[in-house]
Amino acid sequence: MPKAPRTMTLTGLKFLGMLAAQKKAGVYLEIGPLFGSSTNVIHKNRVGTAPIHTIDTFEPAPWVKKRLGLDLSRQLFDKFTSGIDNMVVHEGFAPDVVQESWSDDIGFYFDDATHGDPGWSDNFDFFSRFFNRETIICGDDFASGWPDIVRNVYARADEWGVKLYVMGRVWALARQGDERIVEAVNKACPKLKDVTLCTTHEDGERCHPAACWSWGLHQNKPLLRFHIEESAALSGQVVTFHDGSIKAATEIGRAPVELAGVNQIYFSFGKKIRVQLCLADASGKTRNTKAYRSEQLIDIPEGSCITALRLSDS
Numbered sequence: 055m056p057k058a059p060r061t062m063t064l065t066g067l068k069f070l071g072m073l074a075a076q077k078k079a080g081v082y083l084e085i086g087p088l089f090g091s092s093t094n095v096i097h098k099n100r101v102g103t104a105p106i107h108t109i110d111t112f113e114p115a116p117w118v119k120k121r122l123g124l125d126l127s128r129q130l131f132d133k134f135t136s137g138i139d140n141m142v143v144h145e146g147f148a149p150d151v152v153q154e155s156w157s158d159d160i161g162f163y164f165d166d167a168t169h170g171d172p173g174w175s176d177n178f179d180f181f182s183r184f185f186n187r188e189t190i191i192c193g194d195d196f197a198s199g200w201p202d203i204v205r206n207v208y209a210r211a212d213e214w215g216v217k218l219y220v221m222g223r224v225w226a227l228a229r230q231g232d233e234r235i236v237e238a239v240n241k242a243c244p245k246l247k248d249v250t251l252c253t254t255h256e257d258g259e260r261c262h263p264a265a266c267w268s269w270g271l272h273q274n275k276p277l278l279r280f281h282i283e284e285s286a287a288l289s290g291q292v293v294t295f296h297d298g299s300i301k302a303a304t305e306i307g308r309a310p311v312e313l314a315g316v317n318q319i320y321f322s323f324g325k326k327i328r329v330q331l332c333l334a335d336a337s338g339k340t341r342n343t344k345a346y347r348s349e350q351l352i353d354i355p356e357g358s359c360i361t362a363l364r365l366s367d368s
Contacts, residue, residue, distance in 0.1 A: 058134035059122040060091035062166070062194055065242070065366070066222030067095050070164065070192065072238035073226055074099040078188045080161025082106040085148045085177055088118070088126060090135040092166060092194075097138045104161065106141045109148040149180035160184045165193035169200040178206070190234065192226040197272065198340045204272045217260075220267040221364075239263045245325065245367035250283040253362070254310070264288075267332070270362040274338035277360045279310040288365075290323035290348070313360060323348040332362040 060067065074082065074096045082100065087093045087108045096106060112128040119125050128145060135141065144151045148167055163181060168174050185191065191210075196203055207225050211218040219226045219235050221242060226235050240247040243265035251264035255278060260269040270277055282288065284307025292311045294301045295318035304311050306323075321329045328345040329352070335341075336357035345366055346352050354360065 056134060058089040058091040058094060059124060061088065061121065062092060062224070063222035065368075066194060066224035067092065069221035069224045069226075069238060069242045070194075071095045071099040072241045073190055073192055073224075073235065074162060074164075075101060075241075076190055076234035076238050077101045077104070077162040078231075080104070080159040080186055080189060082162045082164075083158075083160050083181065084108040084164045084166070085181075086110055086165065086167030087131065087135075088166070089122070089124070090131050090138075092164065093135050093138065093141070096162075096164065097135075097141070103140055106138065107144065107158070108141065109144045109146070109151060110167070111147055112145060148177050153180070156181075156184065158184065159186055161186065161189055163189060163191045166195065169195055170202045171206070174202055174206060178210075185229070187230040188228065188234075190226060190228055192224060194225075195223050196220050196225040197223050198342075201272075208273070217262065218269065219262065220271055221265065236263055239266050243367050245287070245327070246365055247287060249285045249288050249365065251363070251365070252281045252283065252310075254278045254280070264365040265367070267364045268362045271332050272340045273361055274334045274340065275361055276334070277313055277362065279312045280363065281310040282306045282365075284308075288323060288325070288327065290321065293320040293322070295319070295351075317354045317356070319352050319354065319360075320350070321346070321348055321352075326367070328366045328368070330364050330366065331360050333358045334361050 081104055082096055087110050093108055112126055112131055114125040211227055214229055216227055217232055228235055246265040249264040250261050251268055252259055252261040253268040255270055255275050262268055289306055291303055291305050293303045294316040296315045327348055330345045331343045332340055
């Protein structure tokens with residue numbers, strides 16, 4: 055079976071597969087599979103023989119041809135997913151194509167279809183009626199270029215009082231049993247298993263696995279301080295600077311790293327770990343930096359602030 059072209063990041067695809075392996079009761083539902091790269095990842099990590107339902111119009115789009123060199127079609131999707139059994143393909147717009155027929159309990163929901171409203175919310179509002187308490191709910195393109203996704207996902211997390219997890223551009227939530235998402239994070243980034251990152255904004259402190267983005271990603275809310283909790287899996291220090299002068303050198307696990315007045319930062323780890331920041335500029339626009347190697351000095355441009363960060367093992 056030929057390999058399907060992809061638009062997702064490799065980190066995101068890996069996380070998606072680990073999430074798919076954590077499904078409990080219910081079917082798999084994927085909206086917006088494009089050529090089927092994500093469909094194949096879900097299938098590879100599928101639990102048991104639960105069916106995979108996938109929904110797309112498969113209509114050609116200029117951006118797809120420009121980016122991937124192929125026109126989207128049902129024929130190409132079928133070609134790239136020919137090795138997947140027990141899959142139900144619904145050809146049409148979601149949720150309309152199944153509006154009158156859908157009745158299955160959904161155990162795993164992945165949305166990579168319409169990236170703006172009202173389409174994103176129409177899909178979520180319809181299909182969420184079929185979620186159970188343990189449904190893993192996830193999607194792609196949690197990014198500054200898709201503000202409706204960012205706003206809507208934060209709103210659902212706040213409404214339900216649950217944590218939000220993001221790796222690559224893939225976001226994930228669970229109403230109950232989010233330790234399964236933590237397990238997926240650990241399997242996607244095993245070198246950082248059990249390393250916890252705690253971050254503080256004006257509205258309080260939140261802790262997450264260090265391998266996924268901290269809260270505040272793509273929000274114009276300055277990060278005040280962060281703390282990498284002591285762990286046998288990670289050692290080193292974080293050095294902060296202001297205009298070339300050292301402000302503080304903080305051993306990991308010893309104390310919070312204060313960010314007030316910091317315009318350069320340096321991470322030194324005892325293993326090959328990378329650091330990525332989300333920055334907001336003076337206008338409030340956010341962007342993710344590249345992933346910096348340990349012992350690289352990171353400049354924070356004038357007028358910008360750190361809003362979130364994550365560690366990675368690649």
